Amino acid sequence: MESKRKKIVALGIDIGGTKIKAGLVNAEGKVLSQKVIPTYKERGAASVLKQIEEIICFFKNSSSKEIQGIGLALPGQVDDKRGHCLYCPNLGWGELEISRRLTEKTGLPVRLINDANAACLGELFYGKGKKTKTFLSITLGTGVGSGLIFNGQLFTGRFGSGVEAGHMVIDPTGYPCSCGRRGCWETLVSAPGIIRRTKEKMKIIKDSKTAKLIKEGCNEDESLSPEKIFQAAREGDLLAREIVEETVFYLAIGLANLINLFNPFEISLGGGVAEAEEIITSDLIEQIDKNVFPTMKGKVKIYKATQGYYGGIIGASTLWLHEIDII
Template sequence: MYFLGIDLGGTTIKGGIVDKTGNILTQGQVPTRAEAGAEAVLAQIENLTKELKARVGISDGQLRGAGIGIPGSVDVEKGLVRLAPNLHWRNFPLRGKLEKLLGIPVVLDNDAHVAALGEMWQGAGRDYQDILMITIGTGIGSAVILNGQVHRGIFGYGAEMGHVKVEPHGPLCECGGRGCLETLASATAIVRQARQELERGRPSLLRGKETLEARDVLVAAGQGDELAREVLNRAAGYLGIALANAVLLIGPTVVILGGGVAQAGEVILGPLKERFEEALGPWQIKPLPLLLAQLGNKAGFVGAAYLALSFLRGEGK
């Protein structure tokens, strides 16, 4: 019994075939081709599926279902992509179209949700059923799993920690709000703040770089650069406050940190843990693990395969 997992991104489609125990038989990726329209994207998914099946010699009957993580808002019950800006989709009936192409049941969910499911099944969250996961990259994504099930909430997208307000008069966010966590602690925010400090004329190892990226700030901080450390400590402070507030509200048994910024290690984790514990204060009556995600780029398609497995068992309906 095998399952197809697809992580549908704005530029790349990652996929894998996974067995019912979580073992990855094969994996691969193709360009999304979003600019060519929805039919081109569907063709890429179909081609990737055929390629993966051919590699491991799986027949049509052995592949029991497919799960897909979508970078946007999803109506899980109807199989619709309500809004996926990077794909230019609105109210797109993806499930129906893919079921015709692939000939197997298909289930969709938000990409942050499937990544969290992947970590729960085969990654850092294997020993937990109540999980808060946050990914810190270009933006900030998040997911909540309670009793082993994705919490989607009334709007269907569950947790949106990137748009929790942590600074009332902070920077304007693309969502229209001010002081969203994403504007203050994402990789994009870290780069913007570092540039602002450099424009003030401060000395730094970052000075002179034609293209400044978040990884440059992380490396410089690790080398003791004062400007880079200040920027990261500020971002970690906002993250710590937001995570503490979410923990006090939800009460998870573990917090999992994913994304490129979180993977930088102690240079960001140290100040983040310190601010997190400070914000929790006396309410932290027992240790709450803050763990790094383990699956990396595999989390999306592994979680999507788990989504298909759960649906087949009747757990995802």
């Protein structure tokens, strides 16, 4: 049985707002071959579905191994049982039949999963948190994604996206969020959130390397990045240091809320922001400990996610390669 399992592969596909990543993955979580193409979302859903169909056919025709099925990760809410996307704002999609349409065209079975939940499964099966009973994965990128394994089961909730930790309100008087509320966690600790806080501070403090960085042509969102802000902090810039401290502060508040709610054993932090050495520090742990129930102090392991760039496709493929209960 085990040797048979080693030979099987599944195709994981991760649909993002800008890129479609796809790859053949084996039962050990290894990406055997991959392909990344731009998402032509502005051409409409039918066009993107055609792109997905072509990518499936490419792997089907070029692989010598039998593909068990397709795990399709979408940036929003999905209904895997009916094979429908329910709502994917980043793609501009409302309810849309997906699995049956793709199976008709390609002959392969398709399962759907929310992208943050896919990343969570990748960490659960192949990361440091292997087979942890209650586990959270948080991705700090353009937004804040989250996935929850609760008592050994992937929690997807009624509408297929599971926990949306990025949209818990940390400051009701804070910045407006894409979801319509104010001061969500995402507005504070995502990459755009960090950039916005930096620019806000700039209006008050002018004498700073970060201020110079912005003045010297880094006014555009795409050129000022958390990496540049963290680098300025390392070089001793006071404004940038303040931003880093604030980021850790807000990160700790959110993580403490989640620890108090779910009592996880472990939490993985992934995405571009979590790559900075200033994020997972003793300072973060100390601040979390100040905000959690006394029994939980120092009990939750927090570490950097291990699955990286292909985490979404690796996680989506696990739907075909491993047994996972979904609630």
